[in-house]
Amino acid sequence: MSKKNALVRLTAIHNHISNQPQPTGPVDLKRERENATFNIKHMNWLFWGDKEFAEALQVAFLIIQRDPDLCFPAGHHFDLTIPEQREFTMRQIFRYRQLKGSLKNSLMLKAFELAMSMYSESFLMKIYVHDTLFLQSFQLFGTNEQNDSYLDDILKWKVIGCFAMTELGHGSFLRGLETTATYDRETDEFIIHSPTLTATKVWIGMAGQTATHTIALCQTIVNGKMYGVNWFIVQLRDQKNGRLLPGVTAGDIGAKYGRNGLDNGWIQFSHVRIPRTNMLMKWAKVTQEGKYIPSANPEISYSPLIGERLTVLSESVNIFGQFLTIACRYGCVRRQGANDEQIMDYQSHYVRLMPCVASTYVIEIVNRMIMNKWLGIMKLAQTNQEEFASHLPDMHAISTGLKATISWWGCEVLERVRRSLGGHAYSSYNAIGGAIGDWGVITTGDNYVLLQQTARYLLGCFRKVSRGSEIIGSAEFLNNFQQILSSTKSTLSDESQLLNLNYTLEMYTWLCFKTIETVATNIASSTTDEETTWNNNQVDAVKLGELYSYRFTLSEYMKAIEEYSKSTTSEFKALVPILIKLGNLWAIHLIHDSLGLFLERGYFNGEQVQMIKKCYLELCKEIRKECIPLVDSWGFPDFILKAPLGKFDGDVYPAYFNIMRAAPDCIGVPSYWEKYIKPLTNSE
Template identity: 40%
Template sequence: MSKNNTAAVERLEQIKQQLNLSPSPMSLQAPKDMEKERSSASFNIDVLSHFWMGGKDKFDRRKLAFDFIEKDPELVVQSPRNILEFGREEMREYTMGQINRVVRLGREIKDKEFLEDISRAVILYSESFALRIGVHEALFRNVVQMLGNKQQQQDWVENVDQFRIIGCFAMTELGHSSALRDIETTATFDVETDEFIINSPNITSTKWWIGMAGQTATHTVVIAQTIIHGKNVGLNWFIVQLRDTVTGKVVPGVQAGDVGAKVGHQGVDNGWIQFHCKRIPRTNMLSKWVTMDRSGDFQPAPNPAVMYATLIPERFSLVTITLTLVTQALTIATRYGVVRRQGSKNQQIMDYQSHYVKLLPAISFMYMVQNSFKTLDDQFAILTAGGEMDPLVYLNHMGDMHSISASLKGLSGAYATEILEICRRSCGGHAYSAYNALGNLISDFGVMTTGGGDNVVLLQQAASYLLHCFNQKLEFDDYPELKYQSATHYIVRAKELLKVKTWPVNVIADATKDFALIEEALHAILVKRLNSIRQSLSEGASHNDLLLESVRVAELHCAAFLFSVNARQFSSLTGSDLDPSVQRIMRQMTALWGLHILRVYGDQGYMEGFLSPKQMKDIEKEYLAQLCKSMRYEVIGLTDGFGLPDFILKAPIAKHDGDIYQAYFETLLQAPASTGVASYHAKLIKPLTEKFENK
């Protein structure tokens, strides 16, 4: 323990001696409640947590990695210091320190898999670390890997992997976010010197929000309008050096700086960059899909869409981040919910319908998405074919892949925002303490709804694809030939589904037993909504007039896809390799998710006359009074299943053992200047109050 830490511990002990920290009936009850809740799960929690992680082997490895980082002061802040106290400067430095440590470990640890596990564990601990290392390892590296030719990969990738250069991703500009078409940065070919001249022609062309550009990156990939012999040949990616790799100073022709205070991600040095006629070799234009020779003869990519292909894996990785943050918030809210008691019968607050009915579908959503990744990964693997992709296969599938990734990012982003707010409110006032981590999770998450593709735009694009498929089917009986079963597959049955006038279910409980009934309803509602939109368009409505309706259809489409993937696996209780208790709880969550969608998107069904008032009322009743209620005592088991240790969660009110009150109080006492006379007392308070005459 460092000298500072010893002093802090001593200070804490001194303060504690002056306080009454004796237990109360309430504080003594909390751990008992937690134990009881944990034992009331109907399933084997350990097995569920292995399932969540994708196998016991992976779970055990993650556990080893957690144990390793927990004690490492360069990777995890050691008590009594608290990472949730860190200001911008401290957090920027600490996060770079984590990266530095991981790189050094890479030279010490021979087991590359373990090293990868360590990095993933730190990602769970700090979203700033996740984003910052992600900019280098995913965004920068992927662009070089996916858009660079063999020579370029050879020149750069090893330097990236060894962190001899630190890369960033210069796409967005002050005036232009995801609308790449209008990017203003230019790359002009100078045939005389065989160079490109990268330039920021005006204020709005300044590259903006670029992660790691603020203080760290030595290099960047830049997307720019490419001008060759006076003609704009479109957007291309270029590798440009930003900073001297020894001095850290910006190189001539480059200006860059830090964006300063952000809402979250204090550990990430987002920055801005200006290029002032910065010259780079022609060979720095990434040239897997495009080519240009010495004379400036430019061959464009077969499809400009490939230039943004990296955005698809980015979008999936945003969904992974969403799960990381939201599972933490859900664990915190759920644990607090079972140990906190309040109300006329001093009941656990989790007993209130408003509590468990909001948390349970959210928890189920996490499992639905997590369990869909395998399907999506398999699909994406067909596209990339281990880096050896067939351009034709790739292009044929890009629309479909874009559609599902866009709608998943959109739906999960929108629902995650809601869930985080639910979690925050579930913890009452104590969520307002920064030490209970929810504020930090929410701040860090915030950018996910607009970054990496604005949610509305993405959902609109997904809806356009759906509408396109629907029109093709209706008009030409055509449906794209794909190498996997697409999320849009139900459109094949569009005509048949349109004929189904109402949902032929009298007892809602039947549908939670026979998932095909729910799936059929969702698909019928989807084609009916698509048909209504098609009709409005034919009656002269503009796409913009139907924007919000389209967005909602795209959300429902994705929600239904998640249901279908899980329903396939969990429609029956038998015939699976899974532990029967886990199979059963996954089945219950799938049923809950199905009914949740029908309830939330019920308006889509009743506007089409497909769901009747009675069915809506019965769905509400079955959902609230049966499904959710029957799962009330599963909440701790289900969130334990996420496998998140206390040091990852950071929130004293969410301690695994339920013994929360003293831990929470002590966390507060450790805050700098938590006790004693305020530094500004003599200047600002005393002059007022010293006039008081005590009687």
């Protein structure tokens, strides 16, 4: 045993027998940080895209922390009532709007927006609903005249908007929406109406108390004929006094798991009349004479959902990053067991968390790549409708698949984090419970429906390549299906092969192919009607969508590593070895998680499975050695984490106890003592 290790061990023993034990957390985290094989600052630059943005983000954190209208001033925000949370969130938005005007540097403005989104999930969703969903609807579907009328007021928040799509009885199946927009030729108006209870728009962010206007997705009826769904501008509240307008009934949905600063609401329309020009008519139109002119590409109507679904990637990085930071720091500070081990050194502990750490790096890098691509495609909506529409099927498949799979993986990540904190996870002051609720609010919806949409796209692509056509986009790997399916058994013979990302990607691609082939064969051989046939193959179709989506994350991450390896930035090139190691863990995690499917198809034998399990455990152990440098690289300050157990300095227990002691009504006689307790304790 080295002198250094002996000193650490003696310190731990002293703390156990001393009446005044000294905290070991700071020493433990200092030692963990010394394990880094990479430059933490440079990794922080890479994780957030580049040095300039990462440094701007640190400045933004400082601005927020020092501003009493942005940062919670005292106590703990979990002790606020729901009305207090609502008011505080609007105070943040009001102050944010003031400061935004003074930040002329676009990079600093972007960093400030991201930092605020990290600090307050409720703030994030209010800003996102208005600045993205509502505003983007005008940019995508609004005419020049409509944009001239509304955009300036939207940008200034004189008009506060929400996005009314989902209904009480309808979610992802948009063709089933019931809210109607019926054209009245005599008055040149549309009549917006909720004909049934299930037509009530529900879970609409900011509809409960805040929004003055909404973009509502409605079934369009002209001359008694239904023409499908379109978007309509409907005013909800008087902009001067906040009262609901005639015919509009709206309210808050009430208690929910998280994001209580956000007023998710419901809306019912009772024959609300709006001008015909309040239909967003850049693509589809209704003339004053009552003629419906459809869009040349009807799928454009659904394009706002692509961006909305892709936000699950950035949301996951924010939430995973914060709560894995808390879990990893606590796991290295908490000591327990006969030999006073750090709980992070227990295999059962680090094997739960290290794949989650690796996935956060993968998702952030893939998020940056896919969002840059989507923003480029979005620009085409203003210039080239045909080219814009040509990208939508592939982007739709990517977005639906990622929304579902990352939502499910997020639930798993947060559950692993919750368990890793033991009983302390149930304290709101350690933020985990709120995170689970926030994630539930973000990922609401039937992900099974989304993955079936992805599967239908893949099956269509598979039919094309089976007929000799070539495809491009995220499913272009299908062009090689005959070559890959010609191999029925794995060639795995040495563990070193599992550390080659091209090799593991090929293995996972084989499983995707085999699943596509199985579903396609089952559907083709079915003797039942189309709807029954699909229903009988839903489970495999959902699994197909999931496999494709995870394969996409791995493939895109590998492209990023290749770019970094060629980078002229020496700081990023030096990070390639640890990025490859993280990619290897993600790849082996995907394969390990699908071993049942591989075995079912006879691809692996028992010896190969044991090799994969051994490699999986070894990779988790390798990443565990650097888990603190890896989470430190994300750069979340303590005030963003809001969890004493995740403090950077490792001195977690005094901070945790001080918050508990400061809780409202922590000490004292309860108000119900005289009425209910005293009669018991003083009874004859």
